[in-house]
Amino acid sequence: MKELQLFNAKPPEVREAIRKGELKAPTSGMCAGYAQANLVVLPQDLAFDFLLFCQRNPKPCPVLDVTDIGSYKPVLTATNADLRTDIPAYRIYEYGKLVGEVDNLLDIWRDDLVTFLLGCSFTFESGLLQGGIPVRHMEEGRNVPMYITNIQCKEAGKFRGPTVVSMRPIPYHQVIKAVQITARYPAVHGAPIHIGDPALIGIKDINKPEFGDPPIIKEGEVPVFWACGVTPQAVAMESKPPLMITHAPGHMFITDIKNEELAL
Amino acid sequence: MKELQLFNAKPPEVREAIRKGELKAPTSGMCAGYAQANLVVLPQDLAFDFLLFCQRNPKPCPVLDVTDIGSYKPVLTATNADLRTDIPAYRIYEYGKLVGEVDNLLDIWRDDLVTFLLGCSFTFESGLLQGGIPVRHMEEGRNVPMYITNIQCKEAGKFRGPTVVSMRPIPYHQVIKAVQITARYPAVHGAPIHIGDPALIGIKDINKPEFGDPPIIKEGEVPVFWACGVTPQAVAMESKPPLMITHAPGHMFITDIKNEELAL
CATH class of the missing domain: 3.30.2040.10 (PSTPO5379-like domain)
Structure with missing residues (x-):
């Protein structure tokens, strides 16, 4: 898809192109009017602490959606999406260190992972x-x-x-x-x-x-x-969880939520 | 304290009277201008699911504060309070059934409990x-x-x-x-x-x-x-957790947060 097409595209189309590996670019300027989100993936045993961290720090960490344990389906923001594949690039952190960047999480996914989507500017x-x-x-x-x-x-x-x-x-x-x-x-x-x-x-x-x-x-x-x-990510560097996965900078998750739905 | 005194009292004074067992009444009309909160206490292994439930259902379950696992100190809403003692009456539910009402949780408290404070009308x-x-x-x-x-x-x-x-x-x-x-x-x-x-x-x-x-x-x-x-409480009746503790109806937790701090 061309830039103008991407600007006017609906989120499910663009997510499908990303899932198939046809689109690997930063997502800024795609799907005008729809909210994009930051990704954080953590093992179940850290999920409560992290959700609590977000609850206590809502300005840096505004929670849009959290999956059930082991699920990669965002139930509030894009019911037909797959968070293992629908982001163009992911970063893997181990004990606070960046150890790799991957196109999808299909080989990495585990049944104890929980996925957080946080609001994006x-x-x-x-x-x-x-x-x-x-x-x-x-x-x-x-x-x-x-x-x-x-x-x-x-x-x-x-x-x-x-x-x-x-x-x-x-x-x-x-x-x-x-x-x-x-x-x-x-x-x-x-x-x-x-x-x-x-x-x-x-x-x-x-x-x-x-x-x-x-x-x-x-x-x-x-x-x-x-x-x-x-x-x-700064918190991950300081807190050093054994595993934390994020989106790569600028490569966000595109939700089905319109920006105006997030307005007061 | 008399009714007018209670109306004008500051939250720490009233919580202290409740803690000492000197005050056992419903809290409506106490500490004018300060927010009161609903209480839900659950074991750690249900805490993530419940916090997620609140995140997905913010209108019935608006989270004001959640303690760390095993802590009874509400860090955002009343740093010097003790959630085991500062509410006039507590209700104990086991597998969705009300099994008792107590004045405090000192004998019941366990290191795996997590306490949620939810906004009150x-x-x-x-x-x-x-x-x-x-x-x-x-x-x-x-x-x-x-x-x-x-x-x-x-x-x-x-x-x-x-x-x-x-x-x-x-x-x-x-x-x-x-x-x-x-x-x-x-x-x-x-x-x-x-x-x-x-x-x-x-x-x-x-x-x-x-x-x-x-x-x-x-x-x-x-x-x-x-x-x-x-x-x-309706959700507890349907979901039947092994243990869930709440405030008794009308007997709320009085926070140090002013109502206007909660306004947009």
């Missing part, structure tokens, strides 16, 4: 654009800059670690509107968690993000920070 | 009153009428069962305002799930609620139905 970026607020990294075709902050997540069982934020520079006269728009979407990180001076949340150099590309901040723009779905 | 009733909308069962000093509907909750692991609703008759010209006010509080059941004809959600006789007192519906009033925190 693509939804609120679409809201910002519709509200006339520019999204710099999209304009520039770059990845959003992400930073590890000094804001510790609330611990839960074996899981602990820092909050990761994404940053978007916003013209000062549109900052409040950006808060209002993104606050409508608590299921995809919601309102920002910090506005202005990066040092106040432990960011030493705004030009050196831990993940993504360096920012371009123009005169009259304020850095605005949102809790970020990369937080579980 | 007292918070949004306070919002309705402040918005000039009468709350009939409070005016009459009765219990709210509650009904088992034909709306099945989404299953999760071993948990399944019907949605229980509470009903408040609202003057027809205030129904929309009642929706708007309660929609501000998703953490305490949020907006109603049905307005009008009870038969459409499987209620055969509005005058015969399954729980609480029969309603008084006046000319020009519309029955409005909200998802209800009694749902977990």
Whole structure:
């Protein structure tokens, strides 16, 4: 499928193309209007702790859907999907270390795995654009800059670690509107968690993000920070579970849920 | 403490009086402005399934706080409380049957128990009153009428069962305002799930609620139905876990969270 086709395609078609191995690209710009999701897969014995971690830290880890133990079917967000195959690229972490990247989980899947889908900022970026607020990294075709902050997540069982934020520079006269728009979407990180001076949340150099590309901040723009779905990966590095599988950056799960269904 | 003192008291004082056995009454009307919560206690091996059940059914089961395995300290809602002692009366269910009511859980507590606190409608009733909308069962000093509907909750692991609703008759010209006010509080059941004809959600006789007192519906009033925190008890009856502990009806846990902190 061409770019414009992918933009207008419905989620089941695109998931099928990904499942068949015909489509291996990052999913940004696909299935306009539909929510995409971050993936976290963990063994059953860590599933309660992780779900509790998400409950206690809903801004970085907003839960959209969780499978029953051993199931790869997301019952709330895409009943006919298969989470072992419908994401273009997966990353395998063992004891906090990235040990591999795979196209699907068919050979890796086990009956004790539980799959979590967490909200993704693509939804609120679409809201910002519709509200006339520019999204710099999209304009520039770059990845959003992400930073590890000094804001510790609330611990839960074996899981602990820092909050990761994404940053978007916003013209000062549109900052409040950006808060209002993104606050409508608590299921995809919601309102920002910090506005202005990066040092106040432990960011030493705004030009050196831990993940993504360096920012371009123009005169009259304020850095605005949102809790970020990369937080579980930072938490995995610190908490070192024996096995944790995630999507590869930018290669998200495309749900059947419309962005507006997630709005207040 | 007298009624007016209890109304104006801070949650830690009232919880201490309950803990010492000096106060054994229903908690309605205590600690004005602070959120109260439903209690569910389950063994660790059912905790993931139940938390997942809540995630899939947030209107009847809005999670305010969950303890770590074996802990009786609610870390988000009242850090100095003890959930084994700070509720005036507890009910013990075994295999779905009520087998006893106790003043505290000190003799019953086990290291594999997990405690869930779920939002309670007292918070949004306070919002309705402040918005000039009468709350009939409070005016009459009765219990709210509650009904088992034909709306099945989404299953999760071993948990399944019907949605229980509470009903408040609202003057027809205030129904929309009642929706708007309660929609501000998703953490305490949020907006109603049905307005009008009870038969459409499987209620055969509005005058015969399954729980609480029969309603008084006046000319020009519309029955409005909200998802209800009694749902977990109906689910326990159907799912029959070996052990489940809840608060006794009306005897809630009083949190340190202000109602307005739960508002959007």
